[in-house]
Each structure stands twice: as structure tokens, then as C-alpha cells.
Amino acid sequence: MEHLDVVIVGAGLSGIGAAYRLQTQLPGKSYAILEARDSLGGTWDLFRYPGIRSDSDMFTLGYPFKPWRDAKSIADGPSILRYLTETAAEFGIDRRIRFGTRVIAAEWSSADARWTLTVEQSGERRSLTCGFLYCCAGYYDYDQGHAPEFPGAESFSGRIVHPQFWPEDLDYAGKRVVVIGSGATAVTLVPAMAADAEQVTMLQRSPTWISAVPGRDRRADRIRELLPPALAHRVIRTKNILFTIGFYQYCRRRPEAARKMLTGLTTRILKDEALVAEHFTPDYNPWDQRLCAVPDADFFKAMRKGKAEVVTDHIDTFVPEGIALKSGRVLPADIVVSATGLKLLAFGGLSFTVDGEPVRLSERFVWQGAMLTGVPNFALCIGYTNASWTLRADLTSRLVCRVLAHMDRRGHRAVAPEAEDRLEERPMLDLAAGYIQRSIGDFPRQGDRHPWKVRQNYLLDSLTTMRTDLDRTLVPRTNAMADSRQ
Template identity: 50%
Template sequence: MTNTATDFDVMIVGAGISGIGMAAHMKEKAPGHDFVIVERRENLGGTWDLFRYPGIRSDSDMHTLGFDFEPWKHEKSIADGPAILEYLDRIVDERDIRKHMRFGHKVLAADWRESDGRWHVTLETGEGEKKHLTANWLYLGSGYYDYDEPYDPGFDFGEFDGRIVHPQFWPEDLDYTGKNVVVIGSGATAVTIVPSMSDKAAKVTMLQRTPTWMFSRPAKDALANFLRKILPEKLAYRITRWKNITLQDFGFKRARTQPEKMAATLHKRIRKSMGEDYDLAPFTPPYNPWDQRLCLVPDDDLFTALKSGKADVVTGHIKAFEKGGVRLTDDRFLPADIVVTATGLKLAVAGKIQLAREGQAIDLAQHYYYKGCMFSNLPNLAVVFGYLNASWTLRADINSDYICRVLNESRAKGVDVVEPVLTAEAEARIEEDDIFDFSSGYIQRAKSIMPKNAVAYPWRLNQEYVVDRKRMKEEPVDDGLLEFRRHGANARAADQQLEAAE
């Protein structure tokens, strides 16, 4: 192991949306602090670099999935993967962030040591070399799911003699021209893949155990494109962003308070595309809208594929995988040359990094969220876990802004350790809340590993962006719960920069 320590003020883990966002915010709002971005992959982009399946696109509009500081300039607001990567690359290059990135660096473990006020981080390079770096702060922009393995529902593929593909590891050489394809699942990935594959495949069948609520909307935002023609770019972007945030918030709350009316609205849009006599059973889930995340259908692409006869939706349970296809419990047989298991993600906390404090393992499930950004009784550790009912980047933006304020406050106070302190007495009075009020399988399966959530702010991961943004921006950083201190006798002078060895 290389023992030469390299000190950074902030180590950002992950070069996806969360990590790039934090770096850009630091460049603007905390320029006196140095940082490094460590990324396990060889390219930036995170999710948008990993997933390569046909049609890969955002399921949120880019006026909210985009950052608050960088306007989205493309005509389509529902963007494909390459366009999103282009957006991230431009941000990195225009702000001179790329020189701070170290690719092929996977973080294995991080141990907080109070004696020097640092996280001691163990990394592994692509060549298998172990490295040791230190950082005053650890900022986890490592996403929310397991990059190494997807959720495995335990299928026995038995006598199936075709090809089995999971979207998380899409093979470059897959030729599905003229083939029968069965896509298992009804979430965002399946809803994207089915219409995208239907142009070349003989037939694509979306096999769902349970229907999903679908929301159809144009891929282009007419108001956004109009405003860009008559207003300065940043102003047009701000107006569109707040329009979309407001509409999304209204839609979510309406779904929770008037689920029958929301269901009727969603069905009305499907019938507009499929015809008044269309049987809505394949799109009528046994739960209310927004009990799980809605699936976006841009430009009615899924419904167009269904009407063309090149795609189909089948609701049923799998009995067996047989030679040439899939047998359902009602004895229907679905011919398949290729089976795509779009069965969901496996959640992971903190990028599966082994966190410790003074050598003692940290179990995040025993700590409360603090302002959806830090954790109770853990110093100099921040995280991004985006909104379930809105775009991921909305939380990434407010968390980055907040941590920049914390860094600046620390520097002004001449301290280097910041910890949200929750005493045993105070914790005993906390009323715990369900961290995710969503019935989605991937959410329910991961609850045991997730940090704790209180009913009352600030010890919670909230799901109301407008409220969170106001609180995070306006409430004082030094709120009486966040403890600011020096790490000990060997602390550096407050105004002394940490030197990054390059």
C-alpha cells in the first residue's frame, strides 16, 4: 500500500451529477477550499455513463435535472444519455474541474480520526494498487444503487436457450434485429427500452407482474423553447425551472390528497393516445398514483409502439422459462429470443464504502439524517440522496450550497470539525418516521440499511424541495445543533490551506 498521504479539504466521491455539482458549487462559493473527485469508473457521468441500453434517457425534465447554475440549452427537455453526458462534460471543462478528477479510483474504506481531524481513505486503482489519501471532509456523491450487481429476483432460467440481458450491463454486441424480445418489468427502464427496441425487433413484449402508473408528456417544453427566444438564457431557464418545480409539486400533492382524480387524469391521457375504447387494465395499478414513482412516457412513444403492433404489454406471473420463450402461470406462452430483466436496482448506502470512526465500523442505519445532508454524531461527512418525488439534482444543488456555507463558516470560526450533535436524551424524544413513504420494491427492500428519519426537521430526509430549499438557504448554519470545534493539539492554523499533492 502506498502510504504517502495527500491532504484535501474535501474529497468528493463520484463524478456523476452529485459530485460534479458539488465541485462546481465549491468553485463558485467556497473557492478557498481545495478538493479532489475520485471516481471508480474511467469516465465521468455516473449513471449516465454506466447505462447503455437502447433509448437511455432522463425520466425527469432537464430543467430540474439540470443544475441551478447551468441552463439546459437543448430543444428537448426529456434528454437522452449522450446529451446529458455532453452537458456534464461542458460544465466540467468550462469550470476547469477535470484537473481535480482521479478516474479509476474506487473508495474501499474511510476512517475518521479525531487526532488529526481527517478521514483516512483507502482506495483501489484500476491496476489493483491500494492508495491512502486523507481529507478533512468526505462528500458522498456515489449515488443510491449498487453498481456491481442489480436486484436479482431469483429467476430460474431453466431450459431457456436464448440470450439473457440485464439493462445495467447492456452488451455492446447485442443484435436484436428481427428477434422476439421479452422485457420483464414495468418501471422506468422497461418503459424506455420497449419502444426503443421495437423499431428493429420483430416484437417486444413488456411482461409486468403489476401495472405502473404512466404519465405522458411532450419531450420538448414549448414554453421553455419560446422563452429562450425572447429572454436572456439564464432568466428563461430560471422561469422554466420554477414552472416545472411548481407543477411537479402540485401534481404530487394532488395525487396524495385526491388520488382518484389524479388516476382519472392519467387514464384520460392514455385514452387520448390509445383510443376511447382501449382497455386500461394494463395501466391500472392496485395502488394510488405516486405511491410509487410515475413512469414518464415522452411523446407517447410507448403507446405509439403498442398501436403499431410492434410492442405489447402483458400482465402475468412467470411459471417457467422454457425453450424459445416464457411460460406464464395461466399457461400463456411468450416467444422470446432475448429476455431483458428490467427487474430493478439494488440500493446501496454510501457507495458501499466501509465507514469507520477511530477504527470502529459506522452503521449508518443507527444514525439520523441531519437536514437530508449530514448524519447525527458523524463529523465532516455529507451525502446526496435525491428526491423520490422530484429530480435528483434539486437536492444535490441545495446540499452542495449548504456544505459550502458550512465550509466557509468553519474557516471563519477557525475550526476544522463540524458535527451534528444528537444527545441520547434528545434522541430518546424523537418520533421516528418511515424514511420512504413509497411502496416501490427497491425502496422497501433497502429500508434496513437506510439511515434513520425523524418526523420533525432537521433530523430527517425530507421530500419537499421548496420547503427544504428555503430552510437550507435562510436558516443559520450555526443552529445550536451543529457543533464547530478544533480537532486537537496538532490542528493547523485556521488560515492555512491544506495542500493537495498532485
């Protein structure tokens, strides 16, 4: 049976970054990336709906070791996918990816101090083992999105599509489109489809905080003109990190001022206070849920041109000609896009056992946002909810490399984090967003203090993550150590 030192699950943004850190910092370790799909890129390869783009700037969403060189700071999906493909090829990571390989189950044996993975390839199952398992599959369900049942949908004479599974043959030119939802996907779809559709209507149950941001960072352009590429990238990255954290803290500490600022900016663009009050002033405070960014105000510009409309109402039923609302209004539609959100799925649906016992994720605590209590030689990669995903993902990958080096120095074949005192249980992702609240109960928990708290603060994490005392909370598995002495 094949054995590897490290197996990375997922060849998306996190997995490619993890591979770079592993082969750079621990070049003697054997590893492979197991990717269920037939291509790399994860989210940026799967999602193909019109206008798909990042909602974080690419100087921080991109890797610190691979400067972002394109002009746009808020980049489109194809540009991001090209960046990931170039990164994987440049550092030879693409040669370590095994496509079409889905990890079905992971079984830990303390006696052997290794994981046995059951993988599926072309409908056939086989096994391989590894010393350390690093899950970089994110927390979305890539096989199905959140799809609520709409009353009367079967009577609709048009077509209903979900952004996660965008049909290649969908022709919306000259058509009337209703986009159900008000999150990042919806505000991306509306201006993109409005360019060709007859009319696009975004139907929301309640408003979402939406903020216009520059699509191109002029200050970054100037810095890139003055400084060498690597130094310019570090300076721009630092600038954007500080701005993002500062804005988030401002919203959390002064919510009323933040509300006034955001509604003021939107009013300045739309020039209609009543419209902003009805459709763009949520009941919740900024950053109780993730803020939607619209580059160059494209969403609002589509509204001003009359190509897009926002309706705040509830669906009563679908009818042949469109959607009947609780208010009595009927929205005519040829196409309905159900941008109703994603489904969460812990670790790609992987099932775990430790020494024959199933692992109940909801009973485990997360250490440093990376490892689980009672699960040896395992790490997970999750990003920030209030900043670029890659900021935390890269920190986690560096921490994993540090843990592996620590194990080698101490002669430990297996380690798992243990809390010294009782922890107060909290959800791992502390956001009020519906897509999180629907499934967060299936995920591990965070604690009430460092290093068990999943902090949403890159500055604090960057100062402490790589300085944490590994001997204090990473406990060797005694039976594995005893086995190593035999």
C-alpha cells in the first residue's frame, strides 16, 4: 500500500498554497494533493455564472509568495483561475495533484501512527496511508447548493437555474430575469446579466449591506510603479490588510456611524434616499453578516440605467408568467436565478474514525483554527469571514509545517491538541448569515480564549500563531510513542 508523509485534500486556493509551504519549508516530506474534480482551482473552477469575481482584493486573496500582477484589484473568476494555474505550474505543484480522486473515509490507527484513506477513482475504491492529513477542501458543499422549495415552481413556464450549476447553454439576451437573493452572488449576477438582458430584478426578503469599492487600486498602481515587484506586493498587501481590519473594527465598534456612512455612500450614488431606506438599509449592523462589495459601483450603475431593479418582498407562489409576491405584485420572468446561498459541508463530507471510533465533529474543539482535539495528525484549513480567505489559510499552512518540524525534532509520531482547562463552547464561525446558521451545528466548536478561539483578526493571528508554545497544548499520543520504541 502506498504511504505518503502528508496528504493534502483539495487543489483549490488553500491546497495549492499548502503545497507550496510544505515543499518549501519541509522539502524532504513526500506529499500528494488529492482532488475530487478533474481540474484544479476549487471554487474558481466550479463556479461559472456570469460576472463571477472575488469580493476581496487580490493583493491579499493572492499568495504572499506569488505577487498579483494584473491591473484589477477585484478580479474576475477566469483571471483568478489563471493565477492559480500559473502558480501550480511555476512551483511544480501541478505534478503532485491526483485529479478525480475523492477521499471517502479516513481511519486513524494509534498503533501504526498513520491514517488509512479510502479514495475513489473512476468508480473504484482503493486505500493509501499517510502520516499527516491536511484538509484544504473548504467548508462548502460543491455537489449541491441551498435550494429551497418554491411553491408553484412546477407551473412556471420559464427556466429556473442555480448559480452553482450554471448551464452553458443558457441564453438570457433580451430576456426578463429575476434573481432571488441579495448576497454576494446576487449582486454579482445582476450587473453582469443586465448588460444583455431586457430587465434584471433582484428579489430580496430583506436588505443586505452593500458597499461600492474601486475595481482598480490606484494607490497600488503607483506603488508598483515606484518599487520592485516583490517589495511593492508586500507594501500593497500590508496597506490593504490594515485598511480591511480597520474598517471591520470601525463597523463593529461604531455600528451607528458605520450604518450612516454606508447608507450615505449608497445615497450619493443612487441619489434617492427613499430607495436606499427601503432596499439598502438592513435591520442588522454592518458585519453581523459579511459585507457585499460591488466593484466600481456596477450594481448601482445598472439600477441607475434602468436595466436593474431591486424588490424587497416575499414570494407567495410561482405562476406561469413569473413570481407572485405577498404584496400582490407579479414579477414577470423568463428566467429565475435562485441565488439563495450555499450549503456548508465539513471537510468535504469526509468521515473520520480514530482507533475505530467515529469522530463527532461537533464534540471537538479547534486549536489555532487548525487542529482538532482528540484527532491526531490532522489539520483543517479555513479562511477569515471578515477578510481575505488566504490570509488565514497561509498562516495555517505555515503552522502545519511548524507542527511537522516540531514532531520530527521531538521524535513524536503523533500529536493532538488538548485543552488544559474546560472551554466554553461557541460556534466555529460566528456570523449571523443564513448559510452558516443552517449547518454550523455539524462543525467543530471554538472555545472562549486563545488558542482555542477562532479569531477574526489577522494582525493578532500573525503575531501569535507562529510563536505559540507547541509543547504546551500539542500532546503526544502515548501508545503511538510506545509503539515507536518497540
